[in-house]
Amino acid sequence: MSQVLDTPPAPASPAAATEDAAALAARYGLSVSGARPTLSAYVRQLWARRHFITAFATAKLTAQYSKSSLGQLWQVLTPLLNAAVYYFIFGVILKTSRGVPDYIPFLVTGVFIWTYTQSSVMAGVRAISGSMGLVRALHFPRASLPLSYCLQQLQQLLFSMVALIVILLAFGVPPGPAWLLVLPALALQSVFNAGLALIMARLGARTPDLNQLMPFILRVWMxxxxxxxxxxxxxxxxxxxxxxxxxxxxxxxxxxxxxxxxALIDSFTADNLPPHIWAFAVGWALLAGVGGFIYFWKAEETYGRD
Known part of the structure; x- marks a missing residue:
């Protein structure tokens, strides 16, 4: 009785296995889970989730002071108290108010606008690293998180602007058509802040220590x-x-x-502005906004996988 021994088939090479897997994926319309979409597709995904971004930002803002006795009043009190501290140190003690007309409106405006960028940067640093549970549980364009945090800071600023208008009127600064220039200036700053937050979100996702370092960098910048x-x-x-x-x-x-x-203070004239300032405002917004968005998108498939 003879016995025929069959020779086992040779194992497929890695290249062949990869080719077979790719062929199967193409045949059944499968794609890599969490793969980075094209830039145009990514923009469409973000636009489709615009309601989530808005609702998330509003919910965060509402919950921020929910456990405080004064509640949402802190949205106005916090920047006002910061301005009062700076006025006492720099305006009263260090006398930096000398030669600056309407110093209190001048100071409060600077504090409010600076706080908007500062808060957007710090929120961006923590946007991914502080939301890992959400990032790992759900599939959505990760840029939604830093953008929603920036929107939250813009909503915070709008509350502060109401207080700023009251201060301007109280110190005799009359309203005028130039106040409308606030709208394009804030729009450009918002684009800049969003781009910067996206950059910091990517860096913060890889380097948790950045959250401790940024306050010192921001203080120098201020x-x-x-x-x-x-x-x-x-x-x-x-x-x-x-x-x-x-x-x-x-x-x-x-x-x-x-x-x-x-835009807001009559005594702050064009002589106080550097040349071509609007061109620089647009340039900074485009550089940070477009560059930051592309920089964040390029690492889309890495968030939550480290």
Whole structure:
């Protein structure tokens, strides 16, 4: 009785196995889970979730002070108290108010506009790293998170702007057509903030220590942005080279602060503005907004998988 031994088939090479898997996926219309979509498809996905972004931002803002006795009143009190502290230190003790007409409206405007960017940056750093449960549980465009946090900070700013208008009127600053310039200035700043938040969200997802480092970087940035004093008045009195002085005046936050001061405060005239400031405002918004969005999108498939 003879026995025939069949030779087992040779194992498929990795390349062949990959080719077979790709063929099967194409045949049945399968795709890689969580793969990065094209840029245009990503934009469409975000637009389809615009209601989620808005609702998430509103819910976060409502819950922020829900356990406080004064509740949502802190949305106005917090920036006002910050402005009061800065006024006491810089306006009363250090006398930076000298030579600055309407110093209190000048200071409060700077504090409110600076706080908008500062809060957007810090929220962006924590947008992905602080929402890992949501990121790992659901499939959605991850840019929804930093954008919703930026929208939350914009809603916070709108509450502060009501208080700012009251302060302007109380200190004799009359309303005028120039106040309408606040709208394009804030729109450009919002695009800049969103782009910066997207950049920080990607960096923060990989480097948790960034959350501890950013307050120190932001503090230096605040002093370089003329929040408490007039850059056009103080910089010429320093020994800094002209190029450095121009770079300080044209840093993005200083640009947006100056534009909104120019719109709201009559005594803050065009002489206080650096040249071509609107062009720089648009340029910063496009650079951060478009660049930040693409930078964040390129790492879309890595969020929540580290």
């Amino acid at each position: 002093y370089l942005s003329g929040v408490m004093f007039s850059l056009s008045d103080k910089l010429p009195k320093t020994d800094l080279p002209v190029v450095v002085q121009q770079a300080v005046q044209l840093n993005p936050v200083a640009v947006y602060i100056d534009l909104i001061r120019f």
